[in-house]
Amino acid sequence: MKRFIKSIFKFALLLIPTCFIYLFFWGFIPDKIKSNLNYCLGSGGYLYARLQEVKNFKDVDILFLGSSRSYRGFDTRIFNQYGFYSFNLGSSSQTPLQTKVLLNRYLNELNPKLIIYEVSPEIFHVDGVESALDIISNDKNDRETIDMALAINHIKVYNTLCYAFERDLLHLNVNFHQPLRDENDAYISGGYVERRPVDFSNDKEMEDLEFVFNEKQSDSFREIIRLFKKQGIDYILVYTPVTHDSYESYPDNEHFDDKMQTFGTYYNFNKMLNLNDSLHFYDFDHLNQAGVEVFNRNLIEKIKIEQIICEKSASGLSIK
Amino acid sequence: MLFNSIAFAIFLPIVFFFYWIVFQHNLRWQNTLLLIASYVFYAWVNWKILSLLIVTTLVFYGLGLAIYNAAGTKKKNRLNTLGILFGLGVLLYFKYANFFITAFKDLFEQIGLQTNLHTFSIIVPIGISFYTFRLLSYLIDINRGKQEPAQDIVAFSAYVAFFPSILAGPIDRPQLLLPQLQTKRIFDYNLAIDGCKQILWGLFKKAVIADNCAVVTNFVFDNSANLSGSTLLLGAIFFSFQMYADFSGYSDMAIGIAKLLGFRITQNFNYPLFAQNIADFWRRWHISLTSWLTDYVFMPLNIKWRDWGKKGLLSAIMIDFIICGLWHGANWTFVLWGFYHGLLFIPIILSDKMFKKTKIETCKWGFPTLKTLCRMIFTFFLVTFGLIFFNSESISSAWTFVSGIFSSSLFIIPSRKVLSSLTLCVLICVFMFIEWSGRNNQYAIEFLGLRWKKFFRWAVYMFIIFSIFMFVKTKETPFIYFQF
Secondary structure (H helix, E strand, O other), X not given: OHHHHHHHHHHHHHHHHHHHHHHHHHOOOOHHHHOOOOOOOOOOOOHHHHHHHHHHOOOOOEEEEOOHHHHOOOOHHHHHHOOOOEEEOOOOOOOHHHHHHHHHHHHHHHOOOEEEEEOOHHHHHOOOHHHHHHHHHHOOOOHHHHHHHHHHOOHHHHHHHHHHHHHHHOOOOOOOOOOOEOOOEEXXXXXXXXXXXXXXXXOOOOOOOOXXXXXXXXXXXXXXXXXXXXXXXXXXXXXXXXXXXXXXXXXXXXXXXXXXXXXXXXXXXXXXXXOOHXXXXXXXXXXXXXXXXXXXXXXXXXXXXXOOEOOOEOXXXXXO | OOOOOHHHHHHHHHHHHHHHHHOOOOHHHHHHHHHHHHHHHHHOOOOHHHHHHHHHHHHHHHHHHHXXXXXXXXXXXXXXXXHHHHHHHHHHHHHHHHHHHHHHHHHHHHOOOOOOOOOOOOOOOOOHHHHHHHHHHHHHHHHOOOOOOOOOHHHHHHHHHOOOOOOOOOOOOHHHHHHHHOOOOOOOHHHHHHHHHHHHHHXXXXXXXXXXXXXXXXXXXXOHHHOOHHHHHHHHHHHHHHHHHHHHHHHHHHHHHHHHOOOOOOOOOOOHHHOOOHHHHHHHOOHHHHHHHHHHHHHHHHHXXXXXXXXXXXXXXXXXXXXXXXXXXXXXXXXXXXXXXXXXXXXXXXXXXXXXXXXXOEOOOOOEOHHHHHHHHHHHHHHHHHHHHHHOOOHHHHHHHHHHXXXXXXXXXXXXXXXXXXXXXXXXXXXXXXXXXXXXXXXXXXXXXXXXXXXXXXXXXHHHHHHHHHHOOOOOOOOHHHHO
């Protein structure tokens, strides 16, 4: 018996470093075969470039948070035209679990006067794996990331986190440089990603989705709102425009609106704007540049009318 | 409780610790612990089903003693019949009542008679087919004089509820497991290590092969009406691999866990994907069920009808396989699946190859000869065709699936979702290579690397564990045979 327990113990002890060695080599095999390892350094959402740039931004007027609808929906150049110094900290499929991590890391430095937080039923519905992988691959990894991984509790997240730790330890990302353009997108300083003019593509089949609030996401969202309030930062919640089909795929939008309104100022631009799928969108969920122009200017006017923000003065953005 | 769950990963070490370290020198305590652990394991999902298991166990325990002590064959037979009727009655009520009610209702409605029959709201206790068959063989064997009744109720109950095999087999005979439960067990290092390896291989089959195949097969079987013939064919092929990896993976884990506790239980699979004809397949697939049906259904019928010659043999085979199909579930698809396998035996019976054992011929490179390979592939496709009925919800959906395969769309490029499963194809190839290399052993990695240095051997085991982490699906997926 002693021999057996000793063998098992020895095996278990050796298993951890050996798996780390295998994991390192596993990182070199083609992505299609990797399966539960999804390290996406320099991913399509330009999070790597955004997080390299965020270090140069301080004391911004407006900070944008949210999913790809945020970094593809809030054009910092338009806000700059109105005199608002802004940064977009959106990331692919960002859910409150990831927003919390990013805020803990960058909020103090960015020190925004106003936060525009893109919300939709989807961010409360999904498990947050996709966004977690994005952050693990493109940002530093610390205790915050481990807590996030534990909250998500998904094998892909654990594997990718271990692999990311290895890469960090071996400084494998030191010479990485993400090109700021590819055939479809261009990264704009300030965190916005502009899609080149393309025709509207509706190849995704929309399914009616049951609207379920994921407890962990809801808790994180409440924590985020508490953080804003604690730090005295004004915030507004915005449901950005999506195509009619995408919007209707959540049958309980009214309930969602009611719920969001309990957290503070909330605008549902799907009700406030009447956009055209083929003129203002490039896919079901994302605005094209023409749509972004319409949406952003409407948003700015709205928050000016509501006197949430006023024109920039010499002393900076004035908040009501 | 699932073997591939976190709960079981905690449960097993606790049982192991108390079983071997705390109660090592006390057989009665070991058996009591085994019984409690088995009941906890069984009742994990739904404690209500435990009462049926306990009642059935007590009834069969009493009947076993009563048959043994009864004076005269007539009384013994009467008690035996009573026990069989009770066992089958429980099985029929819990598993088949609604099936037969619906079948009668449909039949009456087809001849224009209105009925007032209503189906029951019954929870089907998982593993009921497995433990009922175990109990039936116990009783029949006592009546046949092959088995002495268990005196120790704890050991007997532990035999019935033995947690490694209660949910999905193997269906252990009393002659194998009961004596082991009544004998003092000494920890065997080599057996325990062997068990660990077999658990590991079973987990690999389930987590890496079966669950990854399930992604494709669920998509194909759920959308069979809208997919091309080529996609359906690939889906059916993947399902064969899934079915084998899932069920044999479970059996490997069950046998491995039993070895950890010092028991040797029935081997349930012997590389059925390398079978060269359908008789050979059934000698290798779900061996414990096949041998059970052979002993208690086929042989008595065959003996009874021996005067009819091949007709008798054929009739016995057909009934045997229809029962085999029905055992799997209360659905006409299973009956048809059993009937189909019975039909496949006709050419074998007519050519007198029924009991002829086939040998796997290999070329000098160690791979099967072309002739052997062709036989294997042919048998594989016969089995795959049958599994379409096995995995379909109804005969009409099975028919849609089959007619979809045999349509002109068989020659168009399969769906992107199925074609993109490149990883799965690589995994299946690696898996089949390992299975082929280890085909002469109880399980494929039994002797893998035994001649190598420990360092390399352990590196291989660790790579298997690593690959489970790399390919496992996050959601715990139940084993297919749990539904039976």
